[in-house]
Amino acid sequence: MSSQAPKPASTRVDFVLNGHAVTVEIEPRELLIDVLRERLRLKGTKRSCDVQVCGACTVLVDGLPVSSCTTLCVDAHEHTLTTIEGLAGEGRLDPVQRAFIAHGALQCGFCTPGMILAVRSLLSQHAAPSDETIRHYLRGNICRCTGYVKIMEAIQDLVRDPSRYQTEQK
Amino acid sequence: MRPHPFEFHRAAGLAEALALKASHGDEAAFYAGGTELLVALKARVLQYTHLIDIKRIAELRGIRPGKEGGLVIGALSTHHGISNDPLVRRLLPAYAELSEQVGNIRVRIAGTVGGVLCFAEPHADAPTLLCALDARLRLAGADGERTLPSRDFHLGEFTTARRDDELLVSIEVPPQPEGSRAAYRCFGKAERPAVGVAAVWREEGPSRLSLWAGAIVGAPTRLVQTEKAAGELPTGLNAEQVWQRLQPVVAAEAARLDASDDLHGGADYKKHLVAVLAKRAIEACLS
Numbered sequence: 141m142s143s144q145a146p147k148p149a150s151t152r153v154d155f156v157l158n159g160h161a162v163t164v165e166i167e168p169r170e171l172l173i174d175v176l177r178e179r180l181r182l183k184g185t186k187r188s189c190d191v192q193v194c195g196a197c198t199v200l201v202d203g204l205p206v207s208s209c210t211t212l213c214v215d216a217h218e219h220t221l222t223t224i225e226g227l228a229g230e231g232r233l234d235p236v237q238r239a240f241i242a243h244g245a246l247q248c249g250f251c252t253p254g255m256i257l258a259v260r261s262l263l264s265q266h267a268a269p270s271d272e273t274i275r276h277y278l279r280g281n282i283c284r285c286t287g288y289v290k291i292m293e294a295i296q297d298l299v300r301d302p303s304r305y306q307t308e309q310k
Numbered sequence: 311m312r313p314h315p316f317e318f319h320r321a322a323g324l325a326e327a328l329a330l331k332a333s334h335g336d337e338a339a340f341y342a343g344g345t346e347l348l349v350a351l352k353a354r355v356l357q358y359t360h361l362i363d364i365k366r367i368a369e370l371r372g373i374r375p376g377k378e379g380g381l382v383i384g385a386l387s388t389h390h391g392i393s394n395d396p397l398v399r400r401l402l403p404a405y406a407e408l409s410e411q412v413g414n415i416r417v418r419i420a421g422t423v424g425g426v427l428c429f430a431e432p433h434a435d436a437p438t439l440l441c442a443l444d445a446r447l448r449l450a451g452a453d454g455e456r457t458l459p460s461r462d463f464h465l466g467e468f469t470t471a472r473r474d475d476e477l478l479v480s481i482e483v484p485p486q487p488e489g490s491r492a493a494y495r496c497f498g499k500a501e502r503p504a505v506g507v508a509a510v511w512r513e514e515g516p517s518r519l520s521l522w523a524g525a526i527v528g529a530p531t532r533l534v535q536t537e538k539a540a541g542e543l544p545t546g547l548n549a550e551q552v553w554q555r556l557q558p559v560v561a562a563e564a565a566r567l568d569a570s571d572d573l574h575g576g577a578d579y580k581k582h583l584v585a586v587l588a589k590r591a592i593e594a595c596l597s
Contacts (some may be wrong), residue, residue, distance in 0.1 A: 169312050169315050169316055171312060171352075190311075190352070192345065192349070192416055198416065201519075204390075206420060207417075210348045210352070211345065211348075211420070212348065215344075224337070276410075277415055279414055280413070280414020285344055289343060
C-alpha cells in the first residue's frame with residue numbers, strides 16, 4: 141500500500157438516469173451519491189448513515205435498490221438508474237407517492253425518497269406482499285421520526301386497492 | 311467520506327484478474343459487491359491504489375448442481391440471488407433462509423458470498439452454516455486451482471487460508487444424506503449476528519450432529535463435545551428429550567469458549583446465546 145498514489149486519470153461512465161442517457165467523467169473512487177447530488181445536482185437522494193444501514197440514499201439500479209453511499213459510480217456503467225426525481229413524470233406522481241401523501245406517511249421527509257424507492261422495488265418483485273414481507277423488505281429503511289405505522293398503512297392500502305392511486309387525488 | 315484515489319481495472323476473466331493481481335501485488339485488492347471493502351476504504355481503514363473489479367468474470371458466477379446431489383455456488387452469487395435460487399431452496403433450504411436474513415435488502419443485492427468468506431468479518435452468517443455443511447472452497451491462483459474444506463479456511467478475525475494472490479472461485483456443498491436436516495439460527499440487535507449457530511442433523515450414527523457456533527470467536531467454532539454427546543444418544547428420542555440431554559453439554563461447552571466483549575454484547579451474554587441458538591437450531595432440525 142502506498143499513500144502517495146498519483147491521481148488516477150478520470151474514467152468515462154455511461155448510464156441511463158431517470159430515462160435519459162447520461163455520461164460523466166469521474167475519478168474511479170467517486171461514490172454514486174456524490175455524483176448524483178453534487179455533479180448532477182439531484183438532491184433528492186439523501187446521505188445519512190453513510191454505511192448502507194439507513195436506506196436514505198437508496199436509488200434503483202436496474203429496478204433494484206442499492207445504497208448510493210456505498211456504491212462506486214463506475215459500477216453504474218451501462219446500467220439504468222432511477223432516483224426519486226425520476227419516479228414522477230409529466231406532472232404526475234407515482235402511485236407510491238400518492239399513497240404516502242394520502243396516508244400522511246411522512247414527517248420530516250428525510251427518509252421518504254429512499255423509502256418510496258424501496259417500496260417501488262418491493263412492489264415490482266411482490267405484486268401482493270404480506271405485512272411480514274413488507275416489514276422484512278423495509279427493515280433496512282430507517283425513519284427516525286418513527287412514522288412506521290403510517291408508512292405501513294400507505295403500503296397496505298396501495299396493495300389492497302391499487303386503482304385508488306392510479307390517478308391524481310383531488 | 312471518499313476512499314483514497316485508486317485505479318479501477320475491470321477484469322474480463324479469471325486469468326486477467328490474476329495477472330492484474332500479480333503485477334500490482336499488495337497495492338491491489340479484488341473487488342466485487344463492495345459491501346465490506348467500500349466501507350473499509352471509505353473509513354480509510356484500508357487503502358489500495360488498484361481495485362480489480364471481478365464482477366464480470368463468468369467463471370465466478372452461477373449456481374449449479376454438483377456431483378451426486380451436491381451444489382456448486384459461484385463466489386459472485388449474491389445473498390439475494392442465493393435466497394431466490396430454486397436449486398438452493400430445494401437442496402439447502404436452510405441456506406436460502408439464512409441468505410434472506412442477511413443485513414438488509416440492499417446489502418443482500420450487492421453483497422456476495424465470496425466477499426463474506428474472504429473478508430472474514432467474524433460477525434457473519436454464511437461461514438457458520440457452510441462449515442456445518444462441510445462445504446469445500448475452490449481457489450484459483452497463478453499456479454492453478456486448489457480446494458480446501460471451509461473448516462480449514464477460516465483462521466480468525468479477517469484472516470483466512472486464502473493467499474493474497476488467490477481468488478475464491480466457488481463453494482461446493484457436498485450432497486447431504488437422505489433425511490438430514492440443517493438449520494441456522496442467529497440473534498443480533500444490529501445488522502450483523504451477535505452470535506449464530508448452525509446445526510446439521512442426520513438420522514442416525516455417531517456423527518449424526520454437526521454443530522457450529524459463529525461470531526462468538528474469530529472464526530466459526532465446532533462444538534465438539536455436544537456433537538459427541540449427540541452421537542451417543544439412543545435412537546427414537548423426540549426433540550424435547552434430545553434437548554434435555556444436550557442442554558447441559560452445550561451450556562458447558564459454550565461457557566468454555568474464548569469469547570470477548572464487543573459491540574454486539576458481553577462475553578457472558580454471547581455464550582448464553584450459543585446455548586439458546588443451539589436449542590433453536592437443533593429443534594428446527596428435529597421438528
